[in-house]
Amino acid sequence: MKWPINRGLQRQNFQGKIPHRKHLLKSTSQILGLLVFLVATGMFLSGDVSKFKQKILATVSPLAVSPQGRVEKIDKIAADISVKISDQDFLGSGFIVQRKDNQYIVITNQHVLRAGEAPYRIQTSDGKIHPAEVVNSSVESEYEYDLAVLQFTTDRDYATAKIGSSLYLEVGEPIFAVGFPYTELETKASTSTVDRKVANHRLSGLAIKTGRIAIILNQALLEGYQIGYTNDVKKGMSGGPLLNSRGEVVGVNGKHAYPLWESPELYQDGSQPCPELEELITRSSLAIPIEKSIKLNPQLESLRPKSDPKVTRKSNLLSENPQLVDRMQAEAEATAQSCENYNYDRNLTDDYFYRN
Numbered sequence: 290m291k292w293p294i295n296r297g298l299q300r301q302n303f304q305g306k307i308p309h310r311k312h313l314l315k316s317t318s319q320i321l322g323l324l325v326f327l328v329a330t331g332m333f334l335s336g337d338v339s340k341f342k343q344k345i346l347a348t349v350s351p352l353a354v355s356p357q358g359r360v361e362k363i364d365k366i367a368a369d370i371s372v373k374i375s376d377q378d379f380l381g382s383g384f385i386v387q388r389k390d391n392q393y394i395v396i397t398n399q400h401v402l403r404a405g406e407a408p409y410r411i412q413t414s415d416g417k418i419h420p421a422e423v424v425n426s427s428v429e430s431e432y433e434y435d436l437a438v439l440q441f442t443t444d445r446d447y448a449t450a451k452i453g454s455s456l457y458l459e460v461g462e463p464i465f466a467v468g469f470p471y472t473e474l475e476t477k478a479s480t481s482t483v484d485r486k487v488a489n490h491r492l493s494g495l496a497i498k499t500g501r502i503a504i505i506l507n508q509a510l511l512e513g514y515q516i517g518y519t520n521d522v523k524k525g526m527s528g529g530p531l532l533n534s535r536g537e538v539v540g541v542n543g544k545h546a547y548p549l550w551e552s553p554e555l556y557q558d559g560s561q562p563c564p565e566l567e568e569l570i571t572r573s574s575l576a577i578p579i580e581k582s583i584k585l586n587p588q589l590e591s592l593r594p595k596s597d598p599k600v601t602r603k604s605n606l607l608s609e610n611p612q613l614v615d616r617m618q619a620e621a622e623a624t625a626q627s628c629e630n631y632n633y634d635r636n637l638t639d640d641y642f643y644r645n
Contacts, residue, residue: 366536367467369448373412376405382468382529386450395439397528432557435512452592453537455578460621461614462605464518466498468526503573516540517573531576540576563628
């Protein structure tokens with residue numbers, strides 16, 4: 290089994306970024322100068338061209354702002370669009386995706402609603418509580434997704450999420466999981482995970498868990514889960530938005546790492562990931578791509594981001610901590626190779642028993 294570990298890289302049109310070689314080097318002195326530069330920086334030591342491309346991409350920032358400015362922008366977006374979902378008790382998180390006249394649409398997880406019962410209530414960023422109704426999808430699918438849509442009506446003005454595309458997520462890029470954990474946030478931090486509360490927010494407990502993309506599966510697990518990340522997601526954050534560094538929603542939080550149950554994760558077709566990949570999935574928090582919500586609910590079709598594969602896209606990777614990015618991508622590559630070997634050996638065994 291092989292999944293695209295760097296989808297953004299696969300979609301790069303480098304001719305759109307780098308001039309053609311006959312225009313790039315116009316003299317022998319330029320060629321010699323470039324060679325000296327590459328040797329001096331160690332680019333030729335490994336002989337790994339793919340790492341060279343990754344280092345180029347890792348210097349491109351998706352937001353032309355300082356790290357502190359980026360944090361403030363993400364905090365504001367998260368605070369504006371996130372909501373609490375409850376019946377008589379708090380059930381989980383959600384986020385506003387659309388407004389039509391006085392009607393607002395909210396996305397959350399199906400298991401958030403299953404934890405309670407109607408009538409449901411939605412608490413918005415200003416602390417107001419609104420009666421909510423479940424929106425039934427008119428689209429039938431052979432698979433069940435852990436997604437639900439609610440709506441509420443009010444004449445108040447609330448921000449709606451900007452929808453991004455999960456297709457361009459890259460292993461190692463920063464990602465932000467937003468929601469309302471049941472317990473107080475821990476203060477511990479690591480090289481890839483930082484916890485913080487959103488200041489001056491009228492809804493108590495809104496938290497942002499910072500981490501990085503660990504895996505993008507090329508086929509969905511049961512209930513549609515397909516994006517894995519290092520963020521330390523807690524119970525209560527289910528249904529909250531997963532934001533990229535541009536502040537766009539690319540997924541719906543749904544599962545935390547190291548689940549209590551020990552049953553293996555399965556793909557929607559009933560097959561099982563290879564052991565090394567399953568281990569990586571187990572230690573990752575998981576989200577459902579935002580496109581699944583749009584696919585299952587026709588009224589959200591207008592939210593689908595316009596994408597043109599011919600258009601050159603900048604990398605989502607940031608210049609901060611390129612060593613960590615390289616390490617995460619190397620682990621993903623090794624896991625993919627291990628799965629290829631595992632499936633190859635298994636196919637040989639199956640073929641042997643079939644023939645005999």
